[in-house]
Amino acid sequence: MNVYAAILEPALAQRSRTRALTSGVFESAAGLLYPPHCMACGLPLEVHGNGAICGACAGKVLWVGADRCRRCGERAGAGRGSVEACPACERRPPVFVAQSCAVAQYDDPLRALILGLKFSGSLQALPLLARLLAQRVHDTQMLEGLDAKQTALVPVPMHRREFAARGFNQAEEVARLAAKHLGIRVETGLLRKLRPTRPQATLGADARRENLRDAFAADAKKAARYAQGCAILVDDVMTTGSTAGECAKALRAAGVQEVRGAFVARG
Ligand SMILES: [Zn+2]
Numbered sequence: 306m307n308v309y310a311a312i313l314e315p316a317l318a319q320r321s322r323t324r325a326l327t328s329g330v331f332e333s334a335a336g337l338l339y340p341p342h343c344m345a346c347g348l349p350l351e352v353h354g355n356g357a358i359c360g361a362c363a364g365k366v367l368w369v370g371a372d373r374c375r376r377c378g379e380r381a382g383a384g385r386g387s388v389e390a391c392p393a394c395e396r397r398p399p400v401f402v403a404q405s406c407a408v409a410q411y412d413d414p415l416r417a418l419i420l421g422l423k424f425s426g427s428l429q430a431l432p433l434l435a436r437l438l439a440q441r442v443h444d445t446q447m448l449e450g451l452d453a454k455q456t457a458l459v460p461v462p463m464h465r466r467e468f469a470a471r472g473f474n475q476a477e478e479v480a481r482l483a484a485k486h487l488g489i490r491v492e493t494g495l496l497r498k499l500r501p502t503r504p505q506a507t508l509g510a511d512a513r514r515e516n517l518r519d520a521f522a523a524d525a526k527k528a529a530r531y532a533q534g535c536a537i538l539v540d541d542v543m544t545t546g547s548t549a550g551e552c553a554k555a556l557r558a559a560g561v562q563e564v565r566g567a568f569v570a571r572g
């Protein structure tokens with residue numbers, strides 16, 4: 306069993322559940338009234354499970370693993386190991402983002418957890434996703450050689466109107482918990498979204514780039530802290546890299562030396 310599958314196992318999941326956002330009393334009372342169900346298949350969850358998906362669904366996650374593209378985080382061909390650029394990155398190298406990692410492919414059941422978090426306001430999967438992301442950052446040695454004082458997780462921000470509509474920013478919540486696991490800072494005021502944009506999922510690659518062009522700006526004063534350091538962008542899903550690229554462009558323009566990306570899922 307790989308280390309990520311082990312995170313979905315009961316003993317470890319118990320530990321992360323103690324860090325859940327709800328208080329223990331509320332959680333157990335809610336558990337009696339509404340027994341938790343698997344967010345992917347809807348079946349009741351095992352009593353000592355991971356609190357988000359059942360064992361059968363957990364076995365279906367498509368982990369990125371050791372065969373990966375260091376640049377975009379995508380899975381590379383089986384047996385290729387860690388490559389500097391996958392064919393897509395060779396054709397069109399991602400601009401502004403130096404390297405990336407992703408936990409798994411954006412497919413069910415991970416997709417169901419992310420959609421539940423984003424659109425149903427269900428924070429059930431949050432501790433699990435954050436723990437998986439922190440493990441991935443650790444395993445891909447993304448922090449190696451970086452000074453912790455000059456390194457931060459930077460969640461992809463929402464515009465204030467988008468935030469008001471959803472009530473929370475899932476990237477920020479994942480980043481906060483992942484930063485605790487990793488022992489590094491999370492910076493929320495550094496990067497800002499200047500205007501609302503259309504949902505990227507409805508658009509093609511060219512339209513995605515246009516939709517987000519110059520949609521982000523970074524605070525130069527806060528960026529100065531990372532003039533010799535690194536901002537690690539955190540998002541739930543990375544598909545074409547347009548969002549990450551625009552965010553990284555703004556961070557670099559404000560003076561951040563290097564930008565990397567850590568994504569829960571790679572679409
Ligand atoms: Zn299930």
Ligand SMILES: [Zn+2]
Binds near residue numbers: 390
């Ligand atoms: Zn790549």
